[in-house]
Each structure stands twice: as C-alpha cells, then as structure tokens.
Amino acid sequence: MNGPIIDITDLSKFYGKARGIEHINLEIGEGEIFGFIGPNGAGKSTTIRILMNMIFPTGGSARIMGMDVIRDTKKIKTQVGYIPSDASAYSSMDVHEFLSYCIRFYQIQNGEQRISDLSELFELDLNRQIADLSLGNRKKVSIVQSLLHNPKLLILDEPTTGLDPLMQSVFFDLLRSENKNGMTIFFSSHILSEVQMLCKRVAIIKEGKIIQLEDIDNMRKKQLKKVSVELADHVNIKSFSIHGIENVITGPGNMLSFMYSGNINDLVGFLSGKEIINLMIEEPSLDEIFLHYYRS
Template sequence: MNAIETKKLTKSYGKSRGIMDIDLEVKEGEIFGFIGPNGAGKSTTIRTLLGLIHKDSGEAKIFGMDCEGEREKILKETGYLPSEVFYYENMKAIDLLRYSASFYKKDCSKKIKELADALGLDLNKKIEDMSLGNKKKVGIVQGLLHSPRLIILDEPTSGLDPLMQQTFFELIQEENKRGATVLFSSHILSEVQKICDRVAIIKDGRLIQTQKISELQDNSYKKITFHVKDNPLDEFQLKGATNIEIKGQTVRFIYRGDCNLLLEKINNYPLLNVDISEPSLEEIFMHYYSDKNK
C-alpha cells in the first residue's frame, strides 16, 4: 500500500502560484524527500494532504483514505511538524504536550520523556522563555509523541543547530525503523540526501522529477570546467550542457550526453586546462532549475 497517493492534485490561489496536477506516490515504510525552493509548492501540497486547505481538483489519499472525507482518521495516524511553530506562550512545554497527547487517547508520557531527553528539552520551561530552537524541539516532540504511522516534516531543521540537526535525523531514522513512513520536505538538498530513499523535485507548482537518491547523482552527469589560453570567451553552446557559466577564459557547465561530442566541441578551443568530475547533488538539483528546463 502507498502511504501517500495523489492524482492530478491541484490547488490554485488565483493569480498566485499553487500546485498543478501533482501525481505523487510515497510507499509505506520509506523516507521520501520532497524538494524545491521556497514558493515551489511544497507547503501547499502538504497542507492539502492534511486537509488544512481544500483542493480544487484531483485526488489525495493517505493509507487509502480520502484526505478530506476521512481527515480525522488520517490525523490520528499522522504526525506533522510545520516549518514554523506557534504555541500558547504562557504554557509550560509539558502542559502543552500532555494536552496534545490527550487527543490520541493513549498514554504518551514515556515517549514524551524519551524524546525530550534525546533533544535536551526542558519540559518545565514556559514557551515564552524558549529560544527558537527549543520551540522547534517542542514541535518535534509534539509531532512524534503518539508514534504516528506517517510523519510529515515541512522544513524541519530551521532553528536547530548542526549538532541538534544530527540528533533529529537519528530520531527520524529510529521512527522509520519502527515502521513509520516519512515525508521530508526541504529546500536543502544535502539534508534530504542524508536520510531519504527517494526524492521528488517540485518546480513552479509542478513535479518535474521523481528518482532514487542513488540515481539522481549517476554517472551520466558530468561537471565540466575548461580554461582557454587566449582571449576571453563570449559564448559557449553545446547540446546537453546546462548551467553554463562563462567568466573570462573559464567555462563551467553540467553535461549529460555523448562524451565524444563533448570532447570534439571543447577541442576546438585553444585549451589551457580541462577538468571533468562528478557534480554534487546540489549542482544536479540546480540543473532542473536552469533556464533551459523551464
């Protein structure tokens, strides 16, 4: 069974960008990355899945249940960490978390303590006295305290220092080993690379690619840099070359295509040096956002 499944999911905000024809399948038990820059449609997709906003058309299901018609059942099985968390400032963390736990009709006290200890969170501190990072920790505990089958994370590491980010990743991996499915939304590709099995790339409200992380950075992509001896170059064009940067006598680009055509092309220049290497995931990611791929 798919934990998440959408078909032609569409939400419009009038002239503002929403999402269009989103076909998404997240398998039960996997950690799935959902990446794109801010404004690409990640949060709109998530809010539609959670029934926080209503779709215009299409289908959205979680564990086979309709995201609007069976929303209450879905929320009992789902943990959600939004990109920004807001709470009653005068409440203590423990009171807030106990109140949250009461909705699930189960004893969550042990899980709350385990999560708080792992994150170094003072449960007796008032929300108003907490830093942004500690408020985010409260959100993490709140999202995981009922051991949900599905965990939805929207830009979850904002506000956390690097060491706490690593602790957070370890907690999510433990939840996944327990059997939880994870949807990890981020604009930081390196975060997604650390823990995800597959990744979907969203651009301007549309999905443009879904791949295994291992396939996203395969040998078909090369990072090319060459330097010419004489006059600076004005332009460079080659089929299969994207993200082309020309700075004086240096040309850089990402290439996917026939290596013979590549070598034939650059051999026409008075070369000083050539470097062919594997691109980073970030550079491949930017390939999907280049002008030629609009």
C-alpha cells in the same frame, strides 16, 4: 497495508486565478522516506496543507492509508505526525504543558514517559515557557510533539530550520531509526543535500508542478555539479565538449563555469590536459538543478 500510504491523484489548488499546485500525482509506499523538494513558493506547503486538511483542494483527491484526507481526516490524524515549517506554539504555555496538551488528543498509555524520553533526546527543558525559547528549541518542541503518539506516517515541512548541526544529526538518526521500525516519512525541504542524505526517492516540484520523480540513487549517478575553472591560457568554448558538460559560460580572464552531470573522473581526466590556475567543484543551487531538469 496494501497500496500506497499517500496517494495523490490529479491534485490542484488555485487561489482565485493564482496557482497553488496543478495536477499533482504522487504515490508514496509504506516504509519509504520520500523527499519533496522545491524552491519557496513551489507548492510544497500547499500540498502538505491539503494532506493535513488545513486547506481544501480545488481539484483532484488525496488519500492517506486508503482514507480520504477530507472525509476521514480525524481517523487519519490519529496515525500521522506533522512538523510545520513555522515552529510557533502556544506562547503562554510551558513546554511540558504544551506537550501534555498535545498528547491528550490521543489514547496513549505511557504519555508522560514518551514526553520525558523524547525531551531528553533533544535536550529540551520542559519547564521553560515556549515564549522564551529560541527558534531552534521551538523546533525541537515541534519535533517532539510530532512523535509523541508513535505515528505511522510523519510529514515534515522544512523540519531542520533553526536546528544546529548536532541536533540535525540526532534528528536524522531518530528518523532513520523510526523508519526502520516501519514509519513512513514524507520530507519536504528546499535543501537538496539533506533530502539526499535521508530519502530514497524524491519528487521535485516547481511552480506547482512535479517536474521530476526519481530515485535518489539515480540522482546521485547524475551527480550534477557546478564547476568553475580558471585556465592559464585562453580556451575555445567549443573545445569543452565532453559528455555531461552543459551551459558553459565564460567569465573574466580565462574563467569558465559550467554544469557537469557525468562521471567526475572523466572531467578530471579531461581537465588534466590543460593548465589550471584555479578549480572549484561545488553543489549547484536548486535553481540550477531545476534548470538542468527543465533542459533535460
């Protein structure tokens, strides 16, 4: 296919006067694993729901595989798999009944085999009632239903909620393998670490606007860290002025915390000249990352 697999142009959605998303522009190439990250209420699900034609935009347009998401929605959906953030399903059905119902919407020859293979991979009991399943198992059902028809594009909205780390790993391995076979993946999440683990490119959305579109490699180079250090002696904040240090805050005693986006070896070298009682280097929260991006 020529051109982007997802092409979003100036897309907006307002709920009356309330903002959903505003003037979003995004192009995702075929075969990419693309991360879409932002805090709750940022507009991730709104964007996805427009792509899946569940809601209608108030401005702009979106195309998938060159087709309009409103006019050609049926054709698009033959080639798109979707995992919703909420793993609710028809509670009166058992797992097999639900998956069979899903697969009958597509022209698939080996449907039963596909159900059996994917269920086995995710250790799903096909005979259990959906109403009796835990959140994690309902999520597995949701993952399996999205992959039944071998979609070319997989759209994931917070797909790992409820999955245990083992299943997350199985799921990520499967995504990597499907991606190698040509599947494009649009991965929406509010967990930066899992997006970093899987995606090649990422868009950060906040308050309905894309504030950053970046390669994961570039992001890694910046490697924003949250550093908290307790020093033996009182220290002047002004002396903490090496490249990459931002937002220095003093705490009780001789406590200092700051964001650091430079080479970690430089920081360790800088701190080695001081007497340290305690040092903590951790992943910043999303809000802290957003603040960093806003400032930069």
